[in-house]
Amino acid sequence: MQVCARLRPCTVGSENSDVTIPQIEEKAQADVVFGPDVVQEAVIEGVLEPQLQRFLLEPGFSAIVLAYGQTGSGKTHTIFGPPGVLTEHEYNASGGRPLSWGFFPYAAITMLQSLHHRGLSKRAQLKVTAVEIYLEKMFDLLNNRQSVPVPGxxxxxxxxxxxxxxxxxxxxxxxxxxxxxxxxxxLPGSSTGTAKEVILATPLDVVQVARQVENTRSASAHALNTRSSRSHCLMTLSLRQIDAKGQLHAGQVRPWWAW
Ligand SMILES: Nc1ncnc2c1ncn2[C@@H]1O[C@H](COP(=O)(O)OP(=O)(O)OP(=O)(O)O)[C@@H](O)[C@H]1O
Incomplete structure (x- = not known):
């Protein structure tokens, strides 16, 4: 497991505020630390890209990304991107690689592009699930917030x-x-076992799903974050191989990540 710490820059208006940090005796250790000037692209390059390449090339490899931190520390920014950037316009204007997009859209689009470049688009299926855990219950963000049974x-x-x-x-x-x-x-099954799976066939499907998740999550404004998510969100990406008869190969299921 790799532990990375990302420091967020000050938000506008808070640059000149005085902050007193009490002396803390405990030390925390991280494998990599990204300072406030490090841009999204570099964090993706350092953390996500190696996992993504292994996922795409090594049969059976799966990976999890977990974003953890106090409210307003930048979890949504890292996983999805800054507010308002997940648009078709951003995608087209950037030539298919918006630099500010976060881990989820980046990973899904990279997978689609990789399948396309290797001529495998018709022999593989990429699916996504998205649920949120809110007040100890689970809701499907891609299925009208239907309640999802919590396993175990x-x-x-x-x-x-x-x-x-x-x-x-x-x-x-x-x-x-x-x-x-x-x-x-x-209740048996994996953590999101009964959540609706949505097929991602094009980058615009990815944009649509990411926006739907952003807009459907329980969120509200407070002093530290104007778009604070009030829940935990778990998303999975899985890649299945389709054989010559058009059947999905169960053995090739590769669950990907959660956050
Ligand atoms: N590395 C960064 N660079 C620039 N702005 C950032 C960065 N990280 C976070 N921000 C901004 O800080 C604000 C709070 O970040 P974000 O919503 O991602 O926090 P969060 O950890 O998801 O909070 P919550 O748990 O309350 O949902 C957002 O406006 C976000 O765009």
Whole structure:
């Protein structure tokens, strides 16, 4: 696993604000650190591109990108891009490679272009799913926000936190949910197993899906971020091979990433 830290530049209006950072004793280690001047393209080049090339060339290879950070730290910016850039116009004006676009549109378009250049467009199918986890429930962002069963959902959603007496850990130190939270139904499958899969055949399909996800997510403005996403979002890209009879090859399924 590679851990990368990306520092966001100051937003307009906050450049001259005084910020006091308390002395922190703990040290965190990262494999790569990108400063505030490092542009999207360079972050993609350093982090995503190697994974993407392995995904495209090594059978069975899959990868996950997880963007983690406090509100306003730039997760959506890194995964999707700055607000308003995911348009057909941007795509055409850039000659098919908008430099500000984030990981998801970049990865999907690179996959489509790679299949095209290798003459494999008709022998492969690229599909995407997108769900958000909001208030401990999962919703399908590509299917009218239909509720998606949470696999292994034996933990019931609860707004109340356990008090100190109910917190228990197993022998590995892993937190155990209180018994009263446990339901009886355990749903099988992968984390987004029943979400609608949408075929991505052209770069404009990618633009449409990315915009739909951006516009459908639960979001609201607060002091630190005017377009703050109030949920976690998970997206997968999978590539399936189609054989001479037009059948999808289950063995070639390659789930890709989540965030
Ligand atoms: N590297 C960057 N360069 C320029 N602007 C950035 C960068 N990172 C973030 N921003 C801008 O900062 C603002 C907040 O970023 P963003 O919405 O991506 O945060 P977030 O981590 O997704 O927040 P939340 O968890 O609240 O959804 C946005 O206007 C975004 O475009």
């Amino acid at each position: 959902a034996s933990v019931r959603a609860s707004s109340s936190r356990p008090d100190n007496e109910t917190i228990t850990y197993d022998s590995n130190g892993k937190w155990q949910p209180p018994q009263k939270w446990l339901g009886t139904k355990v």
